[in-house]
Amino acid sequence: MKEIRLMKGNEAIAEGVIRAGCDGYFGYPITPQSEVLEYLMANKTKERTGMIVLQAESEIASIHMVYGGAASGKRVMTSSSSPGISLMQEGISFMAGTELPCLLLNVVRGGPGLGTIQPSQSDYFQAVKGGGHGDYKMIVLAPASVQEMYDFAKLGFELAFKHRIQVMVLSDGAIGQMMEKVELDEQVPRWTDEEIVKLHPWSTTGKTPDRERNIITSLDLNPVKQEIINRNLQKKFKHIEETEVRFERIMCDDAEYLFVAYGSSARICQKAVSLGRAKGIKVGLLRPITLFPYPSKELEKLAKQVKGMLSVEMSAGQMVEDVRLSVNGAVPVEHYGRLGGIIPAPDEVLNVLEEKFIKENLLCKTH
Amino acid sequence: MTEEIIIAGFGGQGVLSMGKILAYSGMMQNKEVSWFPSYGPEMRGGTANVTVIISDERISSPILNWFDTAIILNQQSMDKFENSVKKGGILIYDPNGITRHPVRTNINIYTINAADESARMGSAKVFNMIILGAFLKLKPLIGAEYMRKGLEKSLPARHHDMIPENEKAIDIGKSLVKQTYTLN
Amino acid sequence: MQDTLTDAQICQPENMVYCRTALMTQAPLSYCPGCGHGTAHRLIMEVIEEMKMQANTIGVAPVGCSVLAYDFLDIDMQQAAHGRAPAVATGIKRLYPDKFVFTYQGDGDLAAIGTGETIHACNRGENITIFFVNNGIYGMTGGQMAPTTLPGMKTATSPFGRDTETMGHPLKITELIANLPGTYFVSRQSVHTPANVRKAKKAIEKAIQYQKLNKGLNFVEIVSNCNSGWKMTPLESNKWMEENMFPFYPLGDIKVPK
C-alpha cells in the first residue's frame, strides 16, 4: 500500500523533490512558500538522500546557483513567490538561452509591488509569455491539488531533462497553504556523477581527454548564428506544444457552457459545475494543467459545442487572452476574476456565468 | 457524504490544529479531506480560521462561503460566519466572551462551555479537544479508533503521552454540548 | 658553413625557454594588445596544467572583457550573468565538492553589480577560488567609471575626474572581504613585469591548492591595466598603474593562513 500523509501543498512539493532525486535546492524565504525551504531543512536532506539545501542571500543569488548547478547536469530547483520570481527573471532567461533544465516553483501572491501575501494568479503572463528578456518559453504546470504539488515535482524534473528546459510549477497561496491527502511514491535515486556524464554529455563536469570541452553560454556575437540558435529554440517550443499538452475535462461531454480555469480557481469552478448541474445548467470545466503548452486545440474543439466560455482567474484577465486566441471568435469568451488576494466563491462564479450567458440569452430571445 | 466545516476563533485557541486533527482522522478513515487556513499576518494575535471538508468523494473547492457546520470561538468570528451556515446547518459556539449571541432561526444552534471546562480541568491545551468532542457528538463522522490515529499522526511523537488526556477531553465535549435553538 | 641558424635548427627542445600553455586554446585572444587579461588567463591555465587538474576543473566566466574567456581556456566553462559568477560557482561547488571551481571577474562585475554575491559567497566560506582583475574601469563597455576607479580619474562617465563627493569613493573590496571569516587566503598581485608575474603565479598556485583544504574562499586580485579605457599606450598605462593604482591598492598578501 502506498504511504499517505496529510500535507500542505508547500510541504508536498518539498517531499516530492526529495523523492524525485533532486540534488540541490537554493532559495530565499518569502510568504506564502517559506515552508518549502523550512521542510527541506527540517528533513535533513543531506543525510536522507545527499540533497544539498542552501539558503541564499537573495533570489538573484538563488537562481544563479540553480544556473550553476543545472549546468553541471544535476537536478536542481528553487522556489519563491511573485516578488522573488521577478528578481529571478535574469537567471531564468540565462537558463533559457543555455537550455538548462531546472524546476522552479512560484507560489503566487497578489501584486503588483509588494502587494499581498494572499493567493493570486496574476503572474500568468510572466510565467507563460516569458517573463525575462528574449524569445523563450518555459513549460508551466498548474497544480490544482496538494497531490499535484507533489506529483509535479517528479513530472517537472522529467520534462525539464527530456526537453532541456525550465519547468515552472505555477501554484498560488491557496494550494501552497492548504492540506490534503497525498499519496507518496518510492524514492527515485539521485544520479551518480558517472551517470550524469553519460546521461548529459553536454554538462560541465570537467573536461576529460575523451571529449571536447563543454561550454555553457548564451552569448554569440554573430547575429547570423544567434538567429539559428533562436530558430532552434523555437523548434523545441513547437515540439513541446505538439507533445506535452495536458488538461482535465470535467463534465464537458454534454456541456453547453464552459468554465476555463486552472489551479485553485479550477477547484472553485469544479464546485460551481456541480452547483450549476444541480440547477439544471449544463456546464462543464476545462482545466489546463499545462499553461505552456496551452490546450488550445481542446478549446477549439469545445468552441464547436458550447455557447459560451467563462475564464475564471484570480487576475484582471490574463489567461482569458489565450482562451480567446484558441477559440478565435467562434463563441463568446468572458472573464471573471477577483484581485488582490481575494478568492472567488463557487456560487459567485456560477452567478457570473448565468448573468453573462444564460440571462442574456433569455433577453435576446424575448426581444 | 460531504461535510463542510468552518472553525474560527483567535490565533492561539488551537483552531488550526483542531482542524488538522479532524482532517487527519478523516483521512485515516479513508475519507477525502481538505484543510484550508487563513494565513499570514492576519493570524498574529488576530483571528484564525480554517475550512475543513470531509467527504466520500473527490473534494472540489477547498474554499467555500457556505458551511454545514460553523464552530465559532470569538465574537469577531460570530459576526463574520453566523450567516455563512447553510439553511438547516449547525452552529456550535463557546459562549465565553460572546456578547452578541446568534439569532438565526433556520439553523440548529449549540453551545459548549469549553473554556470553563478546560479551566476546571486545569489544562488550557484541551480546550480545542472539548470543542471537537461537541462537534463529533453532533456529527459522528469519524470513529474513535480513527480519531486516535489522527491524534497520533498530527501530534509530534513527544506529545503522544497527552493522547489519553485529549481523548478524555473529546468525551467530555460530547457530554457537555447543549442545544440552545432547535429548528423545527 | 652557414653563419646563421635556420628556424628548424633553432626550434629544438633543448633551446626551448617558453612555450604556449597547453591549456590555452588556439583561438587568438580578443584583448587589446598590452592588456593584462591575457597574462592572467595564461598564469591560471599554467598552474592548472602543472597540477594536472584539467579534468577536475570548472570555470565560470563573467560579463566584462573576459566574457569570452571560455574561448581561450581549454576547460569546461560556464558563462555567468553580470556579477553573478560567485553564485553560479556556489551552485556548482555545492553539488561537486571535489571539483576545482573558480570564477574570473572584473571590478565592475565583482565589486558593483555583483557585490552581494561576492560578499556572501566569501562570508559563507564557499570553497571556491575567485580571480579578480581590477583595472579600475569598465573595459568592455567602453571605459566608464568602475567602483574601483581612483579619485580624480577620468573615465567616460566621470569626464572631469571621479569626484568622490558626488560619485563616491573607490571600493577596496579585497580588504573588505579579507575581513570576513569565510575567506582563507587573500592576495593582491599584478602581472605587468616578469617579476610580478612570478609572484602572481605563486599566489594563484596557493589559491588553487588551498581549495582542496576546504577551509574557505581563496581570492587573488590582479591589479591590471586597461590601456584602451585609460586612453594610454601599454607602457604608459603600466607606468600610470605603478604610480597611481599601487599606492591605493598595495600589492602583497592581505590574508594568509596561520
Ligand SMILES: Cc1ncc(C[n+]2csc(CCOP(=O)(O)OP(=O)(O)O)c2C)c(N)n1
Ligand atoms: C545586467 C547587465 N548590466 C550591464 C551590462 C553591460 N556590461 C557589460 S560588461 C560591463 C562592465 C564590465 O566591467 P568589469 O567587470 O570591470 O570588466 P572589464 O571589462 O573591465 O574587464 C557592463 C556594465 C550587462 N552585460 N549586464
Ligand code: SF4
Ligand atoms: S578594453 Fe581594457 S580591459 Fe578590455 S581588453 Fe582592452 S585593455 Fe583589456
Ligand SMILES: [Mg+2]
Ligand atoms: Mg574592469
